[in-house]
Amino acid sequence: MLNSLLTRVFGSRNERLLRQLQRTVDKINALEPQMEKLSDAELQAKTPEFKQRIANGESLDKLLPEAFAVCREASRRVLGMRHYDVQLIGGMVLHLGKIAEMRTGEGKTLVATLPVYLNALEGKGVHVVTVNDYLAKRDSSWMGRLYSWLGLSVGVVYPGMPHSDKKAAYEADITYATNNEIGFDYLRDNMALSKEDRFQRGLNFAIVDEVDSILIDEARTPLIISGPADESPELYIKVNRIVPNMTRQQTEDGIGDYWVDEKSKQVHLSEAGQEHAEELLRRAGILAEDESLYAPHNIHVVHHLNAALRAHAIYQRDVDYIVRDGEVIIVDEFTGRTLPGRRWSDGLHQAVEAKEGVPVQRENQTLASITFQNLFRMYRKLAGMTGTADTEAYEFQSIYGLEVVVIPTHRPMVRKDHPDAVFLNKAGKYRAVVNEIKDCHSRGQPVLVGTTSIEVSEMLSEQLRAAGIPHQVLNAKQHEREAQIVAQAGRPGAVTIATNMAGRGTDIVLGGSLEAEIAELTAQNGGVEPDEVTKARLKAEWQKRHDEVKALGGLHIIGTERHESRRIDNQLRGRAGRQGDPGSSRFYLSLEDNLMRIFAADWVQRVMARMGLKEDDIIESPLVTKQIANAQRKVEAHNFDIRKNLLEFDDVNNDQRKVIYAQRDELLDAEDIRENIEGIRRDVVAEFVTRFVPPQSIDEQWDLPGLQATLEQELGVRVDLQGLVAGAKEIDAEGILEHVQDAVARHFAEREQQIGSETMRLLEKHIMLNVLDQNWKEHLARMDYLRQGIHLRGYAQKQPKQEYKREAFELFSDMLEKVKRDVITLLARVRIRSEEEIAMMEAAERAQAEAVARQMQFQHASAGGFGADEEAAQAESDALAAMPKVGRNDPCPCGSGKKYKHCHGQLA
Structure with a gap:
């Protein structure tokens, strides 16, 4: 009550933030006349001036109004596009490390140029993350003209590019790449055999386009690099x-x-x-x-x-x-x-x-893995933009610490969203969909039909072909033509069937895309642009089509099934009504749809049966719509739990990953690791000695022959400990340890003398890196096995997550001890005569690594996203379900001795 009263008086958090940002917008607008007067050379000279001011200690926040004003003016001159005030607000929200929710068609790609330009001035690198390679290439080429004009370098990263090109792309001021490619390159960098093999230079600032798709939809499964088992x-x-x-x-x-x-x-x-x-x-x-x-x-x-x-x-x-x-x-x-x-x-x-x-x-063996949650949380600053984030605001805040700010539209939204039409079965639903498409097509109104699977899109395509309605199908089988099909989906009478959100990132312009038409004509003319007369004719034809479609009510969206997430439905709806254009949407559902069948209550079916409805009868009821929304909320909550569970398990792996990757980085950057090796050697020798001669023990408890044999077998060091004890008047366990440490140190000094200090330093680094990688790979396999079986602990009334943390820590500690032992035993016994031998060994290993790299698989782990964490929950609930029926005051059957109501009765 008090909260709603305060909100009414002071406005919501979103409104207050927008008011605050509006003051900065006014400052940027006040600078516009000044920027317009500058020549091209003077405007371009602002970039080195800003860099110098940053070097002198000026903050980015202080620089923001000027930098945004420069970027806006440069965009007007280079791209012919001037940022609106709401786009300036969007840019500031991104610079602040928040998520900007902007409707489809509000120009998110252009918005990103403002914070990208400002943050790239620091010279630490800015990553613009897109959902697919097409958008990364398109946006880097399109917006790259602006950045290059302003004196900044731009790179684009995509799969299969040459090593040197990819490295140069990451070295650029601004890098465009997909989330998968950044993730896999991060993992590949941490498998590199030398620092020259690494691509990335650190994770500084990322702006994630379609942030909901990347940080939520794709976060249910980790990125995995695996090799053949x-x-x-x-x-x-x-x-x-x-x-x-x-x-x-x-x-x-x-x-x-x-x-x-x-x-x-x-x-x-x-x-x-x-x-x-x-x-x-x-x-x-x-x-x-x-x-x-x-x-x-x-x-x-x-x-x-x-x-x-x-x-x-x-x-x-x-x-x-x-x-x-x-x-x-x-x-x-x-x-x-x-x-x-x-x-x-x-x-x-x-x-x-x-x-x-x-x-x-x-089957493959995991070589490296990371979740998107832990990858993106490593960025010093993270921001995102999308048309649909508000429904997931809690998850963005709790997992990533990102606040969602809803940016107002440049023009009011006039799209009409019709109530859902519900049918008894799928046959009736699809007949109604085809009839609606026929009706729109006969009037010349363009239609976009959203389906949830390739199967449905092809079945609908068959029905439309039978009805003689020309149409385009856009699904996983035709994604190469995706952008062209989407660009022309707004033409009069166009019918486009799209699987889910295929074509996301390309605007559907009413009347079709004029730019796409000119580009096609240019390609037909062998790269020569049409003359101004032809362009003017094409523009006049486009304007006529645009006005015609507008008069018919704009683009009509038909959804053939509700998605399990409200956000995906909103994305489909959001394809219509861009920038104040008219548009409409309607979802067609049946009681046989997955969401309705699995989650909607049986009473909907009973009500429809009682009303005597036939398969072609339609029901439009607020009760049914409410039931669907409830079902979607249940699924969203369930999927959030999956991602949270995945993260809780991966946080354990992540802590270990950070330790190993930090060690690798230190190893690759270090020229000399002698001190580290000496410390490890002392630890290993101490472990050998205490195994046979426990501290504070008496000589009757010592196993000196066992210690001598171990030192000779493992390190090649001969020490006459029995003679030492016999000849000494008084010696304790600490004295034995000191004597052995000295003997091993002498052995290593002799080896260094034999092969030379420089060769020894190379050998130490090479062996340490090799042993660390091999043991980490084996550790990941053990962690996989542990994860797969950990849910069974739920049947023993144990908490699987706690058990996983405990056992993972034990495995990791054992692995680190084994790394130390393996490094020292290898250094003590390996036979090397020259640096050339090490170079040959490294070349052989590099060739082997390249052979493995050719067989590597890059994947998201589980198709459904359900792993051991869900099975663990299932095990716990199954164990509870299997309990006998007991009274509240009876002893609990688990054997704790407590009353049932105070023990497992609380969970039942």
Whole structure:
């Protein structure tokens, strides 16, 4: 009550911030006449002047009004575009390290030029992050003209570019790249064998375009670089033949072998299913007679069976993936684009390959991984822009510390959003969609139809072809033509079917894109631009089409299904009504849609049945719309929990990753690591000695022969400790340790004398880097195994996350000790005669690293984004569900001795 009263008096936090920023806008506007009077050379000279002022200690905030005024004037001269006041506000919000929510068509690409120019003046690098390579190349080329004119260098990063070009792109003042490429390059840099092999120069300031797509939708799964493991693909093929003989349960406790939990995209074997699976596996020769599926040595078979069941029961061709040229290619569930080269992990991709009868590629071993959350949180300053962020404001604030600021539109929004039309089944829904498209097409109104899968887009395309309606299909199979199709989707009578948010980042202009038309004509004329007369004619024709479409009500959006996130629906709607243009939208739903079927209450079905509605009857009810919104909120909350869980697990890995990567950086940058090696050597020797001669122990407890043997085997050092003790009047454990330390130090000094100090320094660095990398790789594999099995602790009433943290810490501590031991034992025993031998060794390792690099897979981990964290939650809830019915005051069946109501009764 008090909050709403204060908001009414002082305005919301958003309104107060906008008022504050408006004062700076007034300062920028006051500088405009002054900037207009400057010649081109004088305006360009402002960049070195600003750099000098920053070097003299002036802050970016103080420089902002002038720098923004210079950038606006330069943009007007170079690009022919002048920033509106609301765009200046958007630029300031980005500079402050916040998220600017700006409607579609408000010119987000131009807004970014202001903070990019200002922050690039520091010379520490600015990254502009886009959702795909096309947009990175387009925006760097388009806005690059402005930056180059102002004297700043611009680079663009994309997959497969030469090493030197990529390094130069990261060295530029401003770098355009996709989130995946920045993430993978960060991981590759931390696998580099020398500092010259690294691309990036640090993570200073990033502006993330379509920030909701990158930091939320794609944050459910980590980025992983993996290499081929040794396991044979044969088992996937054998298990795949078994799965069709197993029966799916229609309900959770129904008859059958397995139950599919569609919410979490998991498959659970029933008791009968386990017995049936064991019988089938024995027949196939995978299990021995009387052998259990869940015997410790058969856990890998459970892994294969689970992957095969998920591949058959959950993942569908042309929805979750397509098959092209004998390869299974993932389809991004958010954008509808194909993701060539990406592979699902946990054996799922191999299981889908076996199901589709294409060659099964070997399972991969993780070489490096990171989540987008932890990648982007490493930037010194982070900002983002999108048309739809407000619904996820809490997540942006809690995970990234980013505040969402809603920027007002330049012109009022006049789009009309019609209520949802709900049908009994899909057949009735699609008939109504086709009829609506027919109606719009006959009137000449352009239509954009949004679908949630390739399958639906192709089915609708068939129906429109049968009805004789010309149209364009934009899905994962045609994304090369994406920008051209989207650019012309606003022409009179145009019908465009788009899977999810394909084409995001390209504006749909009413009447079609004049720029695209001129570019096409230029390409046809061999790169020669049309003359001014032709341009004027094209513009007049475009204006006529533009006015015609406007009069018809602008672009009409049809959604064929509600997405599980309100934000994705808003993105589809947001394609219409740009910059004050008219437009309209309507979603068509049926009770058979996934969201309605899984989440909407049964009462909707009962009400429709009671009303006697047929499949072509339409229902438009605020109650149903409210029910859908509730269902979407449930899914959004569920997906937030998934991302939060993923982050909580990855935070453990991240702490370890930071330690290892910091050590690698120090190693690559250091010329001489002798002091580090001496410290490690003393630690290793102390560990050997205390194993056989415990501190503060008496000589009867000592195992001197064991210590002598270990020193000789591990370090090649011979020490007569028994003779030492026999000849000394009095010696304790500390004396033994000191004597051994001196003997080992002498041994290392002799080795250094033999091979030369310079060669020894090279060898120390080379061995340390090699051992660290090998042990880290093995540690990641152990962490993967730990993560996969940790959810089982939920059945023992233990908290899986706490267990994971504890065991991960133990594994990491053991790994660091092993690194120390391996480095010293290798240095003590390796035989090297010259620097040339080290150079040859490094060349051989580099060649091997390049061979591995050619086989590397770059992927997002789990298709559905559901990993051990969800299974852990499931295990906990399953364990609770399995408890017997007990009274509130009875003893708790867990054996704690407490009353049920004070123990697990609180959770029930």
